[in-house]
Amino acid sequence: MTIQQAKQRFGIIGVSSAIDRAIERALRVSPTDLSVLITGESGTGKEAMPQIIHSNSTRKHSGYIAVNCGAIPEGTIDSELFGHEKGSFTGAHDTRKGYFEVADGGTIFLDEVAELPVSTQVRLLRVLETGEFMKVGSSKVQKTDVRIVAATNVDIPEAIRREKFREDLFYRLNTVPIHIPPLRERKDDIHLLFRKFASDFADKYRMPAVRLSPEAVRILEDHRWPGNIRQLKNITEQLSVIESERDITAEILLKYLPTYQASKVPTLYSASSGSDLSEREILYKVLFEMKGEVNDLKKLVMEILKNGSDSIDPMDFQKLYSQSKTSIAPTSAPDDDYEYEIHPAVRVTHPNDIEDSEVVEESLSIEEKEKELIKKALEKYKGRRKNAASELGISERTLYRKIKEYDLS
Numbered sequence: 001m002t003i004q005q006a007k008q009r010f011g012i013i014g015v016s017s018a019i020d021r022a023i024e025r026a027l028r029v030s031p032t033d034l035s036v037l038i039t040g041e042s043g044t045g046k047e048a049m050p051q052i053i054h055s056n057s058t059r060k061h062s063g064y065i066a067v068n069c070g071a072i073p074e075g076t077i078d079s080e081l082f083g084h085e086k087g088s089f090t091g092a093h094d095t096r097k098g099y100f101e102v103a104d105g106g107t108i109f110l111d112e113v114a115e116l117p118v119s120t121q122v123r124l125l126r127v128l129e130t131g132e133f134m135k136v137g138s139s140k141v142q143k144t145d146v147r148i149v150a151a152t153n154v155d156i157p158e159a160i161r162r163e164k165f166r167e168d169l170f171y172r173l174n175t176v177p178i179h180i181p182p183l184r185e186r187k188d189d190i191h192l193l194f195r196k197f198a199s200d201f202a203d204k205y206r207m208p209a210v211r212l213s214p215e216a217v218r219i220l221e222d223h224r225w226p227g228n229i230r231q232l233k234n235i236t237e238q239l240s241v242i243e244s245e246r247d248i249t250a251e252i253l254l255k256y257l258p259t260y261q262a263s264k265v266p267t268l269y270s271a272s273s274g275s276d277l278s279e280r281e282i283l284y285k286v287l288f289e290m291k292g293e294v295n296d297l298k299k300l301v302m303e304i305l306k307n308g309s310d311s312i313d314p315m316d317f318q319k320l321y322s323q324s325k326t327s328i329a330p331t332s333a334p335d336d337d338y339e340y341e342i343h344p345a346v347r348v349t350h351p352n353d354i355e356d357s358e359v360v361e362e363s364l365s366i367e368e369k370e371k372e373l374i375k376k377a378l379e380k381y382k383g384r385r386k387n388a389a390s391e392l393g394i395s396e397r398t399l400y401r402k403i404k405e406y407d408l409s
Contacts, residue, residue, distance in 0.1 A: 088137020
């Protein structure tokens with residue numbers, strides 16, 4: 001089978017060299033039994049590659065099963081893949097064959113393989129290494145001859161670093177890697193895909209196909225398409241159904257292209273750096289930031305009081321404020337009439353009462369702060385743990401454990 005024949009058979013549209021290289025690699029690896037890992041963003045069409053591989057292999061007359069690992073609940077994934085014995089768990093009324101037993105001699109496509117639980121990854125690794133598996137609730141080892149093709153849109157090396165994916169399984173699956181490029185790297189294919197989808201929807205809804213003006217084509221090709229082909233197809237369908245005009249101008253198209261703006265809400269730490277933090281580490285970061293803000297506030301208040309005036313000109317206050325790194329913000333700012341809020345925890349005293357040696361540092365013990373917060377929440381809600389847990393932003397189970405740990409019962 002040639003690249004062009006593969007495109008025609010499996011409905012792959014595109015003239016970019018990147019997609020041609022991916023198809024060529026799939027055709028070359030098809031006659032072997034090597035494991036293949038297909039990577040690429042969501043919506044790029046990764047599911048076509050395992051079909052090309054299976055249909056051009058010696059296993060093409062045997063079974064082909066596509067499994068969406070992310071759609072199967074964690075509690076039943078082992079049963080789905082490897083089967084189970086009668087009575088092995090609640091609801092197991094009969095012995096059941098798993099996908100690896102049913103597809104013996106054929107191919108299994110594991111889509112979103114990075115969503116597999118770590119315990120299931122261990123079982124999968126054994127299948128790749130020895131071709132052996134055991135049903136849930138059984139001690140009998142069974143053999144299977146299955147070719148595995150996996151796909152994911154997750155950054156596997158990052159998942160390995162976070163201990164969400166086994167490194168040895170990655171090397172087993174990644175014997176032959178195939179990368180599907182995102183749509184923004186296939187600009188020459190974007191208008192071709194749009195025309196194909198427009199024609200399909202015209203037949204489906206029995207109406208003339210929509211057409212793009214030259215300016216609209218340019219906008220379409222310059223868009224980033226975070227949802228890739230899936231997003232392009234959805235927008236084409238919207239235009240086909242909603243718009244009465246069949247000639248789509250740039251102004252019309254822009255109404256259907258979403259604009260993604262980064263949030264301007266400040267955060268204490270980035271999502272990437274904080275994704276692995278425990279509750280205690282997050283609390284420590286919050287307290288550390290609060291400590292810095294309180295110290296800055298104290299310095300600012302001292303500067304104000306050292307001016308020796310009971311009434312501070314708003315412009316002088318603004319000047320001092322701009323020189324410090326504090327989070328004091330104007331509550332209103334019409335023209336020059338400024339009102340400033342000082343955190344209620346800051347107590348303003350007379351300059352004579354302030355020691356030159358600055359302030360006494362309060363305890364920043366994580367345990368003490370955490371204990372104090374829990375006590376206050378429990379007192380506020382009169383011992384109702386569910387409400388206290390909601391106030392603290394933790395689960396009721398975690399709160400119960402903390403109460404026992406700090407002996408707050």
